[in-house]
Amino acid sequence: MGQTLQKFKRFRPKAGFRALAILGVLVFGLFLSSCQRPTEKTTRIQLSTWGSAQEVSVLKSILKDFEHTHPGISVDLLHIPENYYQKLHILVAGDMAPDVIFTNSISFPIYASQGIFRDLRPLLAAQSADSDLAETQFYPQALTAFSWQPPSGPKILAALPRDISNVVIFYNRDLFAKAGLPEPKAGWNWEEFRETADRLTVDHNLDGDPDQFGFSFYSTPPLFWLPFVWSAGGTLFSDDLQRFTLEQPKAVAGLRFYADLRTKWHVAPKKVESGGATMSQLFMQQKLAMMVNGRWSVPVLREQAPFQWDVAPLPVGPSGKSAVGLDASGYAIAAKSKHPQESFELIRYLLSPSAMKKVTASGLIVPARRDVAESDVFLSPGQAPAHAQVFLDSISHGVPSHTPARWNEIAEELGLALEPVWDGQEDAAHAMRGLKPKVDRLLEVSP
Template identity: 75%
Template structure:
């Protein structure tokens, strides 16, 4: 691990020692403000780093207070980093000040896992903790509590897969345990569908049906050539919005071993072209100049976009602000015969250098207990990575929109677990630059991907 960690530190040399010290010190001071109680002479203090909105952090702080009450020998120092989370985490790790418990997502996980920075959590798991994968009629009244044992069986396997990694020495680790899953569905305005005389979409609809519906929902009321209402949203970044079209066409971003860039292959190009054509050939999605500085979510709330590709994070805002009826449906089925979306996971890891791994796992076990995950789920922000919570009323919320929240769960079995290379940040930057002219309608995706392939293959080849 020594050489790997040194490489990681070398990557931060552009940060001066003074900047490193001040930045890290600033984070520690900020974290002290978040301490729940002062440590006693007999207690152990551990640090937990996380990002999150004010609403999410308020829920977390309440859980930490409950944890400390039930574990009086452990005190938790919360390091809330709301912006530039991984940039600041990088600084802490490089300065040998990594928090004991680190909230991470599967997209950035390989950057740290490949350097041996996360501890393998499998030794802490119980081999046979019970999980049926579904809730029973009493599941919402049962509390497994802080002493609940955790096993891999209690989580969606797709979420776990996103946190598995093979180290350079051949060791396989489970570097984090998932709290939630981020996937995308299509939010749609039920009132605009009714006004257009359209039946509401259902799972199993095809690309062609989707395109035709988007065309019907694109309206130029004053016939000036500029639509006043668009059928569907358009995001050029991040990839989670356009990759479903690649996967549903039968293509992929990388080879299974992450050593080759495959977005230049025919099926992948078909997915890219279909997505770009929504904007430039069929004009059912807004171009950059037509959306201006307004986000797609805001356009949806303003009823200027009838269908929005988004995730569970949009639900609380829409419940509060939408002045129309809305629901969700899985993305349409592509040429592959499937509708496939990414399965990004967020969860908790323990730093390999933590001096308190046992206490750190006690915290993770508490935060991932059914009771704690249910509490976070009830905020409406997440798709829980525990099936027993996901299939309960805490998530499905039968008396609140969306009526078909089950769609978030139905896409999981065929979903694609996030699996990125250690140099993902560099790959993503180069890929984004190569796709800009495609999204702007200035270059065919086949040409753009063929041109960038050598550069991306080189980045993948030198990944540790």
């Protein structure tokens, strides 16, 4: 990725690299699918996105409605289901960036730092008074996640959020009932959580190895273990993104607690004990009583789970908070787009209440629009999870994404340094002290 970013730096590639970029797009199998045949007076814009077949099917339906109500605009959908950002890099480097780009708040800084995204606040401000799209319609934390501070000048809004990604605890209600345990509620603390996970870890065949674990364990990505750092009062970076802070005592306490779930208390499975299965698969097989996961797990659980399940907030840590990450996905406009106004019209339609309700109805996302998130479309009375409000309650004390432009390289170093910690081979404090100089150097160097 580092070499790719260096080539990506100026976005003025030589003819040979531009040809390579075009060839790369063809090899990658990217395809364009026009939603309708344009007329000579039609403005054609391009929208790129990832997503499952189900998600893209809903999107195509929304685009069809958009074109019907906006006959002067035609949308070419560029669906990139795998390796999205690698392929987007090639498109941008080849001066072929889509007009509208679906992105997430973790990866957007590399583009925002290079001026690839247009500031959307002027377009928002230029809307008519009766527009149904305004910053006040969104959870402010989701807008914060898409804010970017250039080296000079005012902070920009690089994208408008479609959804929020946060994590909660999914739990098997049947296993709780079998163990005679009360179901988890807001306000439970780390010790109560650990004791619950311990009672839900069971060796059914008495061979000395648990057949059922109380809690999940993810080494990566960080969104699964960072809540323990934040809830302990620690941080990953300084507020100005100039210093790595995971070696500080409160952050280390969070890392240790999470590692101990596997290595000390053995309430979470080790690598060899998962048998190659994912945490979601173990949960579905009722070999996990609780797991950390996001809203994206809901559709599959509704369709396939052979047990009763619900969601609960993560436990309150020593800081007195239950703090989880708050990432966002949303729509940006390429700075070089020749059709910024038409692109903004598309975004406004994609984020309208009617379109957002169609996407939300699948159960896949937590909508970033307040009016949709707080409606029955999201809360779904009568369907699991019964306590869907937990997703919304965690937003108020969520930690918005705040990653540096070289996050991908930092995340790779972080994963390597933490692997022996998760396996019980190295103490978190020692590992993070050794990692700090590497990460600080990456934070000093602009992309």
